[in-house]
Amino acid sequence: MPMNRPAAAAALAAALCLSAAACGSSSAGRASDGTAGAAASQQGYPVTLDNCGVRETFDKAPSRVVVMNGASVAEVSTLLALGLGDRIVANEQSYGMSEVPGRAAAIKKLPTGHVKFNDAYDIPREAMLGLRPDLVLSTTSYGFDQKNGFATRDQLKDVGARSYVSPEGCDQDTSRMTIEDSYRLLRDMGKVFGVSDRAEKLIAASERNIATVTRKVKGEKKPKVMVLFSNMSMGGNDFGSVVARGIYNDILARAGGSNAFENASATSFADLSEEKVAATDVDAVVVIGYNDPNPAAYARKLLKEFPQWPAAKNDKYTTLSDSMYLGPSNDVAVRKIAEMLHPDAF
Secondary structure (H helix, E strand, O other): OOOOHHHHHHOOOOOOOOOHHHHOOOHHHOOOOOHHHHHOOOOOOOEEEEEOOEEEEEOOOOOOEEEOOOOOOHHHHHHHHOOOHHHEEEEOOOOOOOOOOOHHHHHHHOOOOOOOOOOOOOOOHHHHHHOOOOEEEEOOHHHHOHHHOOOOHHHHHHOOOEEEEOOOOOOOOOOOOOHHHHHHHHHHHHHHHOOHHHHHHHHHHHHHHHHHHHHHHOOOOOOEEEEEEOOOOOOOOOEEEEEOOOHHHHHHHHOOOEEOOHHHOOOOEEEEOHHHHHOOOOOEEEEEOOOOOOHHHHHHHHHHHOOOOHHHHHOOEEEEOHHHOOOOOHHHHHHHHHHHHOHHHO
16 A cells, blocks of 8 residues: 555555446446356466566365455455455455445455454464465555565465565555556456456456546546545645556546646655645645545545635535445546546446
8 A cells, every 4th residue: 555554554655436326337336245256267378477576376266265455455456356255264444435336235244264463453474374374465565564464475384375565565655556556456366266258348448437537527628626534634734645657647537637736745645735735836735535424524624724725715625435446446536536526428
């Protein structure tokens, strides 16, 4: 996930359709209980991935998957979108909400393995080995760092388990992440589990949905958008959870917008003072809810706090959760933001 790991573990770090009509034919817009995964073909094995400098070879589709916390839902959502929920023996990821109908409930139903987190807010080494996984998914390489109390990739391999770090997670710097990384995660999991056809269908549907939106907003003025996580501080200033770079900016661009604080930091997040925020023209606000039952209330509070913003004068805001970060449903975020920024185009 974005930002430095201690902050990410403690709070977030951070990461379908609004209606059936908005979804088009995207199967990523439907949650799955994963029962379809059991019939995945074993043809095409072995499969080898070069992942963060580690070469992992799979002789068959994994059947005991552990999804580490990582303050993410990218990995578990990807498995569910591919119909692989039945392969998960322990999932530690949850935002408590989703733009995809049924996904939050599907995640809640998954087994957790009854794991007690360590001080780094994730699965400690002995508990991990006790789960007897054959595949462990981590948002970043941090999840396999021995000095933080985790099982290393070599230790997992010694007990017959493969491991995988999600795109752009090798160096824990997600500032370069784009929607293509979401597609890469889908493709990699499709290969690993022998369901590449499903992955490619999801990717194609997402690409079509996004292309439809970008055509509608082409040539429109690009409003300046503030993207931030609700009720969260990850720095020393009043606004430490404001997005600066990463997949968020790719989503904004495809929706016909731009990031008002893109130049405020070279990393994924900017740590801003109230004065800096007040002095910036903000045309619209996107609030990402991370285990927050009412991110809209935070958005309204923010607009009231800065009445000079065009966003406040025009009541321009929307709320999102999992579709705004790495995962199979970025097309939902693109459409929802575009409809907020350019309502006359829809």
